[in-house]
Amino acid sequence: MNNKKAQESYTVLTEIVLPNDTNTLGNLMGGRLLHWMDIASAISATRHCHRVVVTASVNNVSFNQPIKLGSIVTLEAKVSRAFSSSMEVFIEVYIEDTYSGKKSKCNEAIYTFVAVDQLGHPINIPELVPETDEEKKRFEGAMRRRQLSLILAGKMKAQDATELKALFA
Ligand SMILES: CC(C)(COP(=O)(O)OP(=O)(O)OC[C@H]1O[C@@H](n2cnc3c(N)ncnc32)[C@H](O)[C@@H]1OP(=O)(O)O)[C@@H](O)C(=O)NCCC(=O)NCCS
Structure with missing residues (x-):
């Protein structure tokens, strides 16, 4: 299986906040943003x-x-x-004000996706090769974040999380 570059999974999704996306204060609902983030990161994982x-x-x-x-x-x-x-997929969210055009980062999240076969069973995927400094930093920290996520999900014992424990040593 050929290794893949991080950049090959890069995905951009652009939306505009419409009335049906908002809460009673006229702001975007968190659940709608989570939905958009799920779609953008799923496309990235698929790529x-x-x-x-x-x-x-x-x-x-x-x-x-x-x-x-x-x-x-x-x-x-x-x-x-x-x-x-x-x-592991990193998502960053930016807003652009309609009137001023000013752009700012407002949100981020980390999603984990699993590749599955037609029966829903996990299958092996290509390795990822980080290239930029930021990609290398995220690659390095991903093992610790995976261990924390698995511990919180009750799928790993804390004593087995070697890389995570090393942070506190
Ligand atoms: C995700 C899913 C395929 C994992 O299946 P599973 O039988 O638990 O398989 P495993 O325990 O072997 O885990 C498979 C991989 O998922 C990872 N994983 C599972 N739960 C995880 C979690 N909470 N955080 C991070 N990684 C997780 C495992 O570490 C493993 O990774 P690896 O193969 O790269 O080592 C299965 O739980 C599932 O189908 N969940 C529902 C998914 C879904 O419907 N999502 C939409 C939500 S509505």
Whole structure:
């Protein structure tokens, strides 16, 4: 299986906040943003492995500022590391004010996807080769984040999380 570059999974999704996307304050609902992030990151994961992928976990979600009705929202997603069947995907969200055109980062999240076969069983995927400094940093931290996610999901014992424990040593 050929290794893949992180850049090959790069995905950009652009949306505009319409009335049906907002809460009673006229701001984008968190659930709608999570939906858009899920789509952008699923496309990114699919571009990495060219298989059907399912969302396994969502972590590190932050909503730093309200997103107003009419804002243009751009989501950028890229796979940061591939394991055996799972991939970590970073998503960054930017808003562009309709009237001023000013762009700012408002949100980020980390999703994990698993590539599955037609029966929904996990299957092996290509390795990811990081190139830029940022890609290398994210690749390096992905093992710790995976261990934390698995511990929180009750799928790993804390004593087995070698890389995560090393942070506190
Ligand atoms: C995700 C899913 C395929 C994992 O299947 P499973 O039988 O638990 O398989 P495994 O325990 O062997 O895990 C498979 C991979 O997922 C990873 N994984 C599972 N749960 C995880 C979690 N909470 N966080 C991070 N990674 C996770 C495992 O580490 C493993 O990765 P690896 O193969 O790269 O080492 C299965 O749980 C599933 O189908 N879940 C529902 C997915 C879905 O419907 N998503 C939409 C939500 S509505």
